[in-house]
């Protein structure tokens with residue numbers, strides 16, 4: 001168990017160092033920071049001075065080590081556009097993105113799993129056909145289009161829900177939440193659906209195919225032969241086996257949701273990290289871009305790690321206890 | 328003669344397909360007496376498993392019982408509503424399948440699976456069910472059952488898992504156990520142990536067994552009577568020693584002579600030429616006629632039903648009186 005965890009952690013660190021390298025090379029290869037800070041008509045002396053000041057005269061690996069060292073402390077320097085610490089900007093934006101992402105993920109799971117189970121158990125019912133057709137649309141329409149359509153219907157035509165922003169938020173310490181105000185919750189609905197729809201259809205289809213697979217297995221046949229009720233066969237035996245692979249995929253999708261939030265945040269002007277990133281790309285605000293890259297990678301890596309451990313906890317076959325296996 | 332425990336009357340199992348209806352079990356009738364072991368033999372595809380699944384009410388659609396009756400202790404069970412049939416499964420008819428490696432749910436401990444089954448059929452609280460589960464494991468020869476009950480299936484070898492499967496089938500003392508090739512997937516060295524165990528627990532529980540296998544050795548040692556199936560039909564049925572030593576149906580004769588005896592030369596054996604017909608190409612008349620060395624005119628047009636032949640019944644015109 002410990003070896004397993006250590007191995008996974010080592011892999012995670014390696015991935016982060018690699019991503020860090022890519023982020024770091026943004027500074028070096030995309031644009032010239034000295035030029036950026038001093039402008040076109042700086043004197044050569046000024047240039048040398050600033051180059052020294054920024055540590056840019058040192059060898060590449062020293063610069064990289066310094067970058068990693070600062071990044072570990074959350075220090076990505078100043079935003080070139082806003083001239084404020086990048087870490088401050090992200091701390092402000094993080095709650096918006098995470099609340100949106102978790103709401104989307106929750107929606108995807110809460111709707112996707114029951115729909116998948118239903119379409120597997122009632123394969124030929126008309127409702128299952130409806131779910132499958134709708135899911136096909138969900139997979140094939142691009143996110144921004146779904147967002148725009150939702151805005152058109154629910155904000156413009158019906159006027160039920162706001163079309164942009166986060167509504168009123170309440171600060172709890174440094175965290176700002178929109179979950180405690182009516183306007184915050186209303187503002188969350190459309191973006192969460194937009195962001196979660198694709199994942200929901202994915203999870204539904206995954207659950208459906210896994211469940212159909214599991215229902216064909218011998219142990220399900222044998223469970224029926226033992227006289228267990230349909231309820232137990234379907235929701236205890238089959239569902240548990242279905243959810244093992246689904247956990248992995250769904251967990252990994254959470255990383256994707258956070259990353260894909262960029263598009264949804266742009267469509268809905270949702271004040272999260274994705275919007276911050278898009279805004280910084282248009283002005284080549286490299287520190288912000290680098291920090292975003294590292295942060296997203298960190299989410300992916302941490303989620304991966306947690307999913308692995310969860311998987312390990314759920315599937316007893318992975319827990320090799322040698323005493324018992326000896327028989 | 329005591330009333331039969333299980334009666335199968337003119338059972339017909341069909342698969343509707345796009346290219347017409349496949350008849351996988353055709354006009355099959357047999358009985359099993361209480362406590363009796365009936366061996367069911369036949370080549371792969373003869374319809375043995377489907378017969379077993381039809382009896383426990385678990386034919387998978389589109390397969391269905393098209394006609395015929397199945398009676399358990401005199402009561403029809405082939406047309407029961409699903410929930411009534413479910414209460415019979417596990418309680419009055421236990422089932423054991425071929426592959427113990429896949430018969431147990433890998434995500435539940437064997438204790439959880441035993442306790443759940445016990446509680447479905449018997450009025451036991453969790454504690455009682457658990458101690459009953461430990462007793463059952465001891466009965467089927469799992470060493471240190473109190474310690475092993477919380478292990479997962481993958482902690483057990485194939486033979487041990489089949490013992491657990493047998494314990495699961497025995498949970499509610501069924502009167503009949505349908506065992507579909509219970510040793511085929513196991514190591515040869517373990518097969519005899521499992522068959523012995525099955526015999527022992529059936530005797531101790533007073534259960535009859537429908538033992539499906541293609542291993543004539545197992546049949547010879549275990550069964551009281553034998554039914555031989557061919558192309559979904561009953562070819563011959565009778566007491567085990569008569570079917571083995573005095574087979575009447577030409578197919579059974581061929582089957583018996585293809586079992587190598589000690590010190591015998593294989594090449595000189597009377598093999599049956601050809602293969603069992605596919606369900607789409609069963610010939611008219613006797614299904615065995617393309618391969619039968621003794622066929623005559625009547626065999627090509629008229630289908631024989633089982634008729635008395637010595638101590639057996641054989642579906643063969645040679646015995647028409």
Ligand SMILES: Nc1ncnc2c1ncn2[C@@H]1O[C@H](COP(=O)(O)OP(=O)(O)O)[C@@H](O)[C@H]1O
Nearest residue numbers: 342349351370371372373374375376377378606
């Ligand atoms: N789902 C199905 N659709 C069509 N034919 C099937 C299906 N399941 C089984 N069969 C046919 O039924 C016949 C009998 O199968 P089975 O009872 O499994 O044979 P056995 O157990 O004697 O080897 C086989 O020829 C098989 O091809």
Ligand code: SF4
Nearest residue numbers: 613616619626643644
């Ligand atoms: S009925 Fe005819 S073809 Fe069929 S087994 Fe008997 S002799 Fe052979």
Ligand SMILES: [Mg+2]
Nearest residue numbers: 375376377507
């Ligand atoms: Mg079979």
